[in-house]
Amino acid sequence: MSIQRVLVRFGFVPFMLLGLNGAAYWVVSQGRSYAWLLPLLVVAFATAHAGERIAPWYEEWNDPHQDENANIAHIIVYEISNINGVLLIPLIVWLFPFQGIWPTEWPLLVQWLIAIVIADFAFMIVHMLSHRYPFLWRLHAVHHGVGRLYGFNGLVRHPLHQSLDMIVGTMPLVILGMPVNVAVLLGFAVSIQLIVQHANVAYALGPFRNQMSIGRIHHIHHVNWGTEGDCNFGLFLTLWDRLFGTFLAEPSRPIKADDMGIDEVPHFPKSYLEQMFFPFIYKPGEGEPERYQAQKPEGSLGSEESKDRLRPAE
Numbered sequence: 382m383s384i385q386r387v388l389v390r391f392g393f394v395p396f397m398l399l400g401l402n403g404a405a406y407w408v409v410s411q412g413r414s415y416a417w418l419l420p421l422l423v424v425a426f427a428t429a430h431a432g433e434r435i436a437p438w439y440e441e442w443n444d445p446h447q448d449e450n451a452n453i454a455h456i457i458v459y460e461i462s463n464i465n466g467v468l469l470i471p472l473i474v475w476l477f478p479f480q481g482i483w484p485t486e487w488p489l490l491v492q493w494l495i496a497i498v499i500a501d502f503a504f505m506i507v508h509m510l511s512h513r514y515p516f517l518w519r520l521h522a523v524h525h526g527v528g529r530l531y532g533f534n535g536l537v538r539h540p541l542h543q544s545l546d547m548i549v550g551t552m553p554l555v556i557l558g559m560p561v562n563v564a565v566l567l568g569f570a571v572s573i574q575l576i577v578q579h580a581n582v583a584y585a586l587g588p589f590r591n592q593m594s595i596g597r598i599h600h601i602h603h604v605n606w607g608t609e610g611d612c613n614f615g616l617f618l619t620l621w622d623r624l625f626g627t628f629l630a631e632p633s634r635p636i637k638a639d640d641m642g643i644d645e646v647p648h649f650p651k652s653y654l655e656q657m658f659f660p661f662i663y664k665p666g667e668g669e670p671e672r673y674q675a676q677k678p679e680g681s682l683g684s685e686e687s688k689d690r691l692r693p694a695e
Contacts, residue, residue: 429532
């Protein structure tokens, strides 16, 4: 194993989760402009891209999938939505002036960790429900439709589903009095976590392998084996999955590079606009819409031939 590969394998997660989040904490705690978080985010994407070339889980996930432009659009929309969410905090505070619970006098680092734990629980609940109810699954399926995992598609979200995440996951914190600087750090930590969670980097987690919702734990969540991926819903920790009985440490069989995506929609649309329309066209359990079957290459399975691969009706 080359030195580069060893460095990536053991250094990627500490650098991303501790190094970049630590740098963000310094920026915010020192009163620097929040604009400095943008180059840190660029460093995160660049680091993931480099790590994927040096020590990938699957070489196939590094191959072009004609999804790069759509994923870049998703990233831009996702981060703009995050910024808008932070800008709305003063309005929410004005509408809900009760500010008596949040421990604003506690150290910023402690407030940040509290926000992460609470938000992780809320995100997990939304995520779990999004796999159980068809009207939510249609929106969330935009994230699961991708046929590979890599750093760029960690932020692939339908804006409506992202809004739901933000409302359920962060509004209660804001109503309780979470300050803007804590919200900014929380938003940055979520972005970094999503990049690490989906990066095609074969990093080592050691004793934290089953405690963090990244790496192989999240690969299991993305498999297209019917409903077997309805597990491991946490963003940061596996704690909540363990409490709800949705934690799965090992897959039922080895995961291959082509086991990602939605089983009944093998020709998931590649363009951003088509993905925005997807929830209003796709009907869970009814097979691949004809709109997407027309995109299949010659010789691929037709809709009738792929019925045995359908995701069961929710």
